[in-house]
Amino acid sequence: MKLFRISPGTDLDLLADNLWDGRQEGLQSRVVISIRRSRIATVQPRGIESTGAGAQQMRLEGLTVLPGLIDAHVHLALDGIDFQASLDRWQDPAAREKALGEALRSSLDHGLVAIRDGSDGEALNLLARAGIRTGKYPGPRVVATGMAVTKKGGYGSFLGPGTTEPASAKEMIAGLVHRGVDQIKVVVSGLVTFHRYGEVGKLEFTAAELVEIVKEAHAAGRPVMAHVNSAAGVDLALAAGVDSIEHGYFLTPAQLEVMAARGTYWVPTVAAIVNRLHSAKKEAYPEKEIKIIQRTVAAQQEMIARAHHLGVQLVVGTDAGAPGVYHGESYLDELMYWYRAGIPAAAILRAATVTAAAALGLAGELGQVRPGYRPCLIAVRGNPLEDLQVLGRPEMVFIDTP
Ligand SMILES: [Zn+2]
The missing domain is CATH 2.30.40.10 (Urease, subunit C, domain 1)
Structure with missing residues (x-):
């Protein structure tokens, strides 16, 4: 290249x-x-x-x-190989800058000219964005969220410090806006688990809390990207008026219709779930869990096909940094999962370029x-x-x- x-x-x-x-x-x-x-x-x-x-x-x-190409969901501060080693590096300025540089370079080498970072607990994505602006790293363009708005004690403690009541969420958003984040990332629900099909970690915020968070972000002119799984979680996120549904495992056809009507973006991150089966650091999943993972992914692919037919604003994002999802390198995997779901190549490419640019707030530029x-x-x-x-x-x- x-x-x-x-x-x-x-x-x-x-x-x-x-x-x-x-x-x-x-x-x-x-x-x-x-x-x-x-x-x-x-x-x-x-x-x-x-x-x-x-x-x-x-x-x-x-x-x-x-x-x-554009990846609308990555975590530059995680390498996709070793979660704990990534976290350990955050406290070492030389090691973390080297790792950020490698993640950015690999993204660029694989044709990514812009990425949106879904946050990390030290807001290293802001450091990466600054390094690109000063020319320290050659690119790609980084759309940054800093740290995520998460519930204290809930899922996502590695993405943000956690808030307790709406007042502290408001304070946190004001702080992020002050630091110049481009968008606000909020963790609405937990992760998909593989013990039982369809099981998702609990909802983190109440409907009223989430409405406040989204209102606050929008008042500051920042779109909201919502990490959310389960039909109940997606209902909450849509009711609060988030701009993009991230992951969205187990959402429903009726919710897709609402998203199509409103122009809500969907970043279904297939690689985030299935690539853990091919991770370099092999985690031994019992046969039963492998079956659940495969069924979960097949359901997601079916929903992507439905979303395409309904005219939902589909956007490609990999969740690079998650287990087995590597910056740049895994991007093609995500495209191929969509292709195998029956989406035409031209539509996949639009989701990877023109629609992704719009989701990143870069329509008219990229x-x-x-x-x-x-x-x-x-x-x-x-x-x-x-x-x-x-x-x-x-x-x-x-x-x-x-
Ligand atoms: Zn993520």
Whole structure:
């Protein structure tokens, strides 16, 4: 993979054999994408390009250009290999910066130009975002939540300090906004357990508490991403008006209809559950639990297919940092789980680019190859609409520098 960093002074014309612009059903052939002052200036058929004086030309023979990919749910502070070792590193400034750098680099190497971080207990995702802004790390763009709003004593103590009553949740949100978070992450329910099919950790907040949390975040102009599983949990989250349902295992078709009508994003994170079976640090799951995991995942895939048909705003997110889910490396896994659920490749790609950009608050900047957008692009050999696997090894990644 070759990384090209495009500075505001780079005048570049990309002569691409094929283009997928973020919305099409098929590819456009033979186009020239002109990049000026850190923006895509024009996208035109080859042959009518006016090579501006001094513009550098790059021929991308046999390659397909498409918008850079986006992972809408990661945890940069966790490596997906060893949970405890990740937590131990948080207290060691040199080790944690090295790990953040590696997570970011691996994301970029796999074609991710933006990620949304679902929080960590030390708000290291803010450190990562700052490092990208200063040029310490080459990218990708990080949309940060800092620490999660969690219930004290409930699930997610590694994601945030925990709050007790609504007043302290409000205080916490004010503090996060002051630190410049882009979105607010809230933990509405516990995890999916594998002891019994359909079992989910308890609800963390009451309906009234969650309404207050969402109101507070929205008053500060911050969208809310809700970690939530179970039909009861998703009901609570939708009633409170969250912007995205994260995970959403065991949600119902009726809830999908509400989400489609309202434009609520769904980030179903299939890899978060199934990849633990292929984790490098092998955890021995009893046969009974493996069956429950497989059934849980099959149910999720069925709901993704329904969501697609209902027109829900589906968004690709992996939960990278969870057991067996590696930054960048596991992204293709998630795409393939959706593909095996029967979602057409073009729809998966939209969920990975244009819709993901909107969920991250970056519509108009990322997710499409159109004039005015940032030149955050990838080039792959072959046609990703016919074979998603080509996305696993991008030949080139283009990213704008601050
Ligand atoms: Zn997560």
